[in-house]
Amino acid sequence: MLDLFFAAALSAMPLTLYLPPLRSLNLFVQTVEIFVRESSGYTSRAIPILSFGFRRILSPLLQIIR
Template structure:
């Protein structure tokens, strides 16, 4: 059990290099919040476009199946 704990601890140590210092945390969080807000708009547009595309494909397949069955 100790070996597993030490392996997880030493594997997580390099991740601490990616965290900003505490004095820069507020500016880091501000930038992260802006990125999330911008990404939300893009993801909504992407979702609507993807949904429209899937709807068109389903309609085309339904039309083709109706044409084949007649």
């Protein structure tokens, strides 16, 4: 059982290299929040246009299926 524990612990060790320290993670979260806040104006305009485009593309396909 001890061998299994060490095997799992040593195999998970490289994964810790991919996780940033918490102080860096805080800066990343702050940057993502700023990005989302600044892009919300564009997405509120783009979503209705994209949904209208998908409806225009999918409506003929749905009529063919019926």
